[in-house]
Amino acid sequence: MAKYAKIPEATVRRLSNYLKCLEDLEQKGEKVASSALIALICNVNAAQVRKDFAYFGEFGIRGMGYSVNELRYHIREILGTNREWRIAVVGIGNLGSALLMYKDFLKQSYKIVAAFDQEPVKVIGHISEQIGKPIEILHIDRLKEVVKARNVEIGLITTPPPEAQKVANLFVEANVKGIMNFAPTQIRVPSHVVLRNVFFTAALDNLVYHLSN
Amino acid sequence: MAKYAKIPEATVRRLSNYLKCLEDLEQKGEKVASSALIALICNVNAAQVRKDFAYFGEFGIRGMGYSVNELRYHIREILGTNREWRIAVVGIGNLGSALLMYKDFLKQSYKIVAAFDQEPVKVIGHISEQIGKPIEILHIDRLKEVVKARNVEIGLITTPPPEAQKVANLFVEANVKGIMNFAPTQIRVPSHVVLRNVFFTAALDNLVYHLSN
DNA sequence: TATTGTGAAGCCTTTCACAGCA
DNA sequence: TGCTGTGAAAGGCTTCACAATA
Secondary structure, three states: OOOOOOOOHHHHHHHHHHHHHHHHHHHOOOOEEOHHHHHHHHOOOHHHHHHHHHOOOOOOEOOOEEEHHHHHHHHHHHHOOOOOEEEEEEOOOHHHHHHHOOOHHHHOOEEEEEEEEOOHHHOHHHEEOOOOOOEEEEEHHHHHHHHHHOOOOEEEEOOOHHHHHHHHHHHHHOOOOEEEEOOOOOOOOOOOOEEEEOOHHHHHHHHHHHHHO | OOOOOOOOHHHHHHHHHHHHHHHHHHHOOOOEEOHHHHHHHHOOOHHHHHHHHHOOOOOOEOOOEEEHHHHHHHHHHHHOOOOOEEEEEEOOOHHHHHHHOOOHHHHOOEEEEEEEEOOHHHOHHHEEOOOOOOEEEEEHHHHHHHHHHOOOOEEEEOOOHHHHHHHHHHHHHOOOOEEEEOOOOOOOOOOOOEEEEOOHHHHHHHHHHHHHO
């Protein structure tokens, strides 16, 4: 924290992509990658890549490129994904179930440690599959208690829109630090809680704009 | 198309949000909204809102605000969501099923007209629920034929990562115009096809960065 | 020789501040 | 009077071009 110079928001948004790219390169056994290669894979300008990496130190090797391993390490450190983050999901419909089984979360040490629903009995007999081990679906009434007991820091909302604000309030009362809202409705949280929305329709609208123009 | 002055990319990204906001206001019976109100709801600066709206004409009423209805009409026209868009989904697991039942798509006249899977027999006996009417799940071998026959313009990919590129290729062969990829892997398409990715892990990474810094 | 690191230029975006108008 | 529309200023981001160097 504050270990690196202030990193521009635009750079932060690209970091996650670089990371995925580096993981792929590492899997292929590549030890070193040039800014040109990374730029090609991530679909950005090579100078951009170098400038982004320069924000967290000067450790490329001229004439060679960057150490894949070292880069990966630094990016994870900056993002804060170099440690486990404990997550709870509310609303175990299709989308909630998809997130419980989302394998990509494991790579970044995201761990779903609690799942809630309004009618847990209806949800596959209280138990839902999770990657590796099953997870018990609890009634939403127990959210505050369980979120605190299990040290949950991030809440995911995958309920229908009418319930989203209520669930957000419960998460706030339970002292989560961040909320990701997948319900297609705007919710309000106090300014000390970080809120991010994932609106599928917005993504489609943007796609359609570029198809139409 | 080309009816409006060139609209900056940053403005386009905000349009979908404005639209949702205006729909909510309309539902509440509001006829007119000021830039200050819209700014408050959408969490942006009021001057920004005015500048954004000014790109598609000068039709606010000084001293009053903007006609909710008129604004909504114009934004839909610009985005291109003022007509039906026909969509196909491939990969009917939890995420694919969630999208089939996603009510928010209806508002923007997004219509899912085909669904495919590698093993349709396993998926709830060939039929999956959709909002209103059930939809038949077809084998992926029939993608090209059916996508063409049903005039699908947009393909959604919700398969596991290893299948994503193959499915993208099939969509391209079937002449879709745009692809939304929900599989957490980078895919390649020819430049005449518009590609958008929805990576949940990237959204979480961004949230975590802001929790850590 | 190949590739990094970076100053400087140019472009894009946001915000301010206020004239113009219903 | 209250709110829009917008020129101008400020700030941020991207790209270029090239010196530095492993």
